[in-house]
Amino acid sequence: MMYETLGLGEDAEKMYRRILTDGPLPAAMFTEGTAEATSIEVLRAEGLVFGRDRLTAARPGLALGSRILRRAEGVVAAQARLAELEELYVANVRHHAERIPVEVMTDGEQVRRSFVQIEQAARKELMSFVTWPYRVMSEPPPPAPGEEHPRCRILLEEEVFKDPAALQAAQHSRDSGCEIRVIDKLPFKLLIGDRSQAMVPQLPGESLPVLLVHPGVILDSLVAVFETYWAQALPRRSAWRNNGTDEARPTEQEITILRHLARGATEGAIATTLGISRRTVIRRVQSLMDRAGVDTRLQLGVHAVRSGWLGRLLD
Numbered sequence: 001m002m003y004e005t006l007g008l009g010e011d012a013e014k015m016y017r018r019i020l021t022d023g024p025l026p027a028a029m030f031t032e033g034t035a036e037a038t039s040i041e042v043l044r045a046e047g048l049v050f051g052r053d054r055l056t057a058a059r060p061g062l063a064l065g066s067r068i069l070r071r072a073e074g075v076v077a078a079q080a081r082l083a084e085l086e087e088l089y090v091a092n093v094r095h096h097a098e099r100i101p102v103e104v105m106t107d108g109e110q111v112r113r114s115f116v117q118i119e120q121a122a123r124k125e126l127m128s129f130v131t132w133p134y135r136v137m138s139e140p141p142p143p144a145p146g147e148e149h150p151r152c153r154i155l156l157e158e159e160v161f162k163d164p165a166a167l168q169a170a171q172h173s174r175d176s177g178c179e180i181r182v183i184d185k186l187p188f189k190l191l192i193g194d195r196s197q198a199m200v201p202q203l204p205g206e207s208l209p210v211l212l213v214h215p216g217v218i219l220d221s222l223v224a225v226f227e228t229y230w231a232q233a234l235p236r237r238s239a240w241r242n243n244g245t246d247e248a249r250p251t252e253q254e255i256t257i258l259r260h261l262a263r264g265a266t267e268g269a270i271a272t273t274l275g276i277s278r279r280t281v282i283r284r285v286q287s288l289m290d291r292a293g294v295d296t297r298l299q300l301g302v303h304a305v306r307s308g309w310l311g312r313l314l315d
Helices: 002-006 010-022 035-045 060-091 093-098 108-121 158-162 164-175 217-232 252-262 267-274 278-292 297-307 309-313
Strands: 054-057 102-105 125-130 151-157 179-183 190-193 197-201 210-213
Touching (some): 010 054, 108 197, 125 217, 151 164, 158 164, 158 179, 179 217, 190 217, 197 217, 252 297, 278 297
Parallel strands (some): 151 179
Antiparallel strands (some): 125 190, 197 210
């Protein structure tokens, strides 16, 4: 709403919009002492409405432009003061000597606030492990079309999807632009914001205490752990499971191609062995990847193992 940016009350903005749309309006329409009359006096004091007998709206560009400029100047001044304070902090070596790389949080409300702060402060990237049992740490805002968001990657344990709230949260995150992948098991819950702060439980499976990790070797290690598990996980785009009843299960030829791929054969070698063209092999592999909902052949191999096909083929 405009009033949040310009400092007007909600009622005053509504009245200003009304006069902009329907005005000029007779002042006698508004009884003295009412909320409407109070809003008009606010607008008059701000230079947004003029006239005593007939209320006329001032042109917004002229009436509000200077206010916006003052607010922009205030933001610039605040940023300069912040930079000055940051320089004072950096110049004092005692801060760096005393700062610990990990803070221990034992209060649940403190944990929740820190979680929300990391989410909201992230400008470039958010990374998250979601494990069973699923816990709601913050209420996500509705997706805002056109609004820029940091890159968001969420890795979930398969078991998490037993919880309807987790399914709803995952759908909301995907609608908001997050990348969602699934893996059998994760070592612990994790949240990393902009690779500058992380939250992780002190003990796997426990809610408290929670560690707030600052930049350093420990944080770098958590980022590396995330990337390792992310590379092994599968995108959650398809419900394909090769259980013998799925209509999309591989054909006999595709099973053979999977077997050769698992043993490291090239597309050309597979084509020669099966007596088909290399292009046919490529099409069959791409079809398998599309039906499995994966992006790479490595993920296809992982999916085949989890689905029970690859073990059967290599017997």
